[in-house]
Amino acid sequence: MKPLYYIGQYFMLMRLVFKKPQKYRVYLRQIIFEIDNIGISSLPIVAIISVFMGGIITIQAAFGFESPWVPIYAVGFTARESVVLEFSSTILCLILAGKVGSNIASEIGAMRITEQIDALEIMGINSASYLIFPKVAAAVLIFPFLTAISMFLGIYGGYVMGVSAEACTPYQYIYGIQYSFQPWKLYYAFTKTIVFAVIITSVSSYCGYYTKGGALEVGRSSTNAVVYSSILILLFAVIITNLFFNH
Amino acid sequence: MIEIKNINKTFGDRHVVQNVSFQFHQGKTNLIIGESGCGKTTILKLMVGLHPVDSGSVFYEGQDFPKLDEKGQQEIRKKIGMLFQGGALFDSQTLEENVRFPLDMFTDFSKEEKLERVNFCLQKVKLDGKNKLYPAELSGGMKKRASLARAIANSPKYLFCDEPNSGLDPKTSLIIDELIQNLTIEFNMTTIIVTHDMNSVVGIGDNIMFVHKGQNWWTGDKTQILNKSNQELFDFVFASEFMKKVYKGLHQAQ
Numbered sequence: 084m085k086p087l088y089y090i091g092q093y094f095m096l097m098r099l100v101f102k103k104p105q106k107y108r109v110y111l112r113q114i115i116f117e118i119d120n121i122g123i124s125s126l127p128i129v130a131i132i133s134v135f136m137g138g139i140i141t142i143q144a145a146f147g148f149e150s151p152w153v154p155i156y157a158v159g160f161t162a163r164e165s166v167v168l169e170f171s172s173t174i175l176c177l178i179l180a181g182k183v184g185s186n187i188a189s190e191i192g193a194m195r196i197t198e199q200i201d202a203l204e205i206m207g208i209n210s211a212s213y214l215i216f217p218k219v220a221a222a223v224l225i226f227p228f229l230t231a232i233s234m235f236l237g238i239y240g241g242y243v244m245g246v247s248a249e250a251c252t253p254y255q256y257i258y259g260i261q262y263s264f265q266p267w268k269l270y271y272a273f274t275k276t277i278v279f280a281v282i283i284t285s286v287s288s289y290c291g292y293y294t295k296g297g298a299l300e301v302g303r304s305s306t307n308a309v310v311y312s313s314i315l316i317l318l319f320a321v322i323i324t325n326l327f328f329n330h
Numbered sequence: 331m332i333e334i335k336n337i338n339k340t341f342g343d344r345h346v347v348q349n350v351s352f353q354f355h356q357g358k359t360n361l362i363i364g365e366s367g368c369g370k371t372t373i374l375k376l377m378v379g380l381h382p383v384d385s386g387s388v389f390y391e392g393q394d395f396p397k398l399d400e401k402g403q404q405e406i407r408k409k410i411g412m413l414f415q416g417g418a419l420f421d422s423q424t425l426e427e428n429v430r431f432p433l434d435m436f437t438d439f440s441k442e443e444k445l446e447r448v449n450f451c452l453q454k455v456k457l458d459g460k461n462k463l464y465p466a467e468l469s470g471g472m473k474k475r476a477s478l479a480r481a482i483a484n485s486p487k488y489l490f491c492d493e494p495n496s497g498l499d500p501k502t503s504l505i506i507d508e509l510i511q512n513l514t515i516e517f518n519m520t521t522i523i524v525t526h527d528m529n530s531v532v533g534i535g536d537n538i539m540f541v542h543k544g545q546n547w548w549t550g551d552k553t554q555i556l557n558k559s560n561q562e563l564f565d566f567v568f569a570s571e572f573m574k575k576v577y578k579g580l581h582q583a584q
């Protein structure tokens with residue numbers, strides 16, 4: 084019965100989070116702060132991982148296709164499909180669950196055990212909404228940008244790697260990445276990103292918000308945040324993929 | 331005025347607060363005293379709703395707080411200032427932002443008005459000029475005082491202080507006590523102070539509740555407390571050599 088209890092507790096918390104803000108100006112300030120804290124500060128890791136993963140996918144495709152019947156431009160095509168469909172949304176969000184999720188859970192957890200959340204409540208502030216809503220909103224706004232940047236850099240990394248390893252010519256690669264392009268795949272990718280943004284921030288906040296005890300438990304909440312957000316990301320990846328592909 | 335009536339609280343199988351009733355008066359410094367672990371902080375938290383009461387009532391000017399809906403509770407809480415035992419300052423904000431926080435949330439003051447109010451409060455607790463420091467850069471006593479500044483920032487009607495002068499030197503301790511007392515009179519607040527500092531008790535104890543094993547064991551004021559009313563209170567008040575001497579002195583005088 085424990086899982087049901089946690090799910091109930093999560094949704095009760097979300098009901099508080101999405102109450103009408105008490106002071107719009109303060110919330111706006113917090114959202115801008117979180118965009119920087121959650122989004123902009125993740126740019127370096129997103130950029131590095133995307134370039135390298137794009138390159139690796141391209142090399143694997145280029146030297147993995149043994150058959151002479153596969154055209155060389157398929158290298159670019161494969162890089163694009165992998166990056167757009169899976170890497171820049173699902174894999175990227177799994178990585179961000181590690182970085183952003185643990186950060187959020189430990190921040191809120193520390194606030195809980197040092198009575199800062201109690202202090203907010205005493206002032207008559209809806210602490211759940213004040214602390215969590217700006218994080219969710221910021222992630223929903225900024226994650227699609229991270230995904231877009233990751234797609235671009237991933238495909239660019241593939242280009243650099245593919246061309247420099249002489250697996251394909253620039254022309255073949257560019258022809259490949261334009262080959263049979265279907266815009267709905269972008270909708271699919273961005274839908275995933277937005278859902279994952281909500282999962283990472285809300286689940287991690289939930290783990291932090293109900294921390295009990297001391298520093299040890301803050302560490303545990305932070306681990307839980309990463310584990311549960313990752314599992315939920317994969318679960319929802321399956322669900323969303325079914326909705327888009329299976330009709 | 332705040333009145334608590336027969337409040338109870340159990341944690342697991344421990345009955346931490348047992349049928350406690352008391353009246354806290356407006357414009358007075360009301361003290362909750364008792365030995366460590368007797369349930370003082372818990373009583374405070376029950377009063378402001380940080381722990382739900384198992385049974386009993388907490389009346390703020392006749393309104394039963396635990397029975398109010400969330401909105402009603404928030405309205406009362408906006409009139410509460412609280413100093414936590416550990417300070418509970420917001421780590422991510424500077425001292426100035428901490429003190430300004432209630433003003434940002436609940437007033438429409440201009441920037442200048444807020445800054446003026448912040449500086450006024452910081453000056454009251456002798457932290458003027460420390461505006462840009464972060465909580466991690468403050469000493470324990472400074473955190474206490476900063477927390478007090480934040481508690482009084484939005485001119486509360488009810489002020490709760492959990493051990494405002496533990497960890498302070500005797501002189502600063504006195505200053506804080508006097509400050510709280512002056513503010514209480516000046517703004518006609520209902521002030522509730524949890525303490526086990528005897529200096530505070532004899533200094534500012536207008537209305538005292540002595541808690542023992544989670545029960546309201548004795549009530550009175552700072553002069554009555556020096557009489558031997560019951561053994562537990564006597565053991566608490568005259569625990570130190572110094573206070574024993576005071577007791578002897580009082581009796582020789584009689």
Ligand SMILES: Nc1ncnc2c1ncn2[C@@H]1O[C@H](COP(=O)(O)OP(=O)(O)OP(=O)(O)O)[C@@H](O)[C@H]1O
Nearest residue numbers: 341346364365366367368369370371372373415526
């Ligand atoms: N959240 C909690 N869960 C379980 N037990 C608790 C909780 N808070 C307090 N207690 C227990 O309640 C009792 C009273 O604690 P409380 O903090 O009220 O003491 P106190 O009088 O404030 O002591 P001190 O002067 O040391 O601060 C203690 O035995 C404590 O173990």
Ligand SMILES: [Mg+2]
Nearest residue numbers: 370371415492
């Ligand atoms: Mg205490």
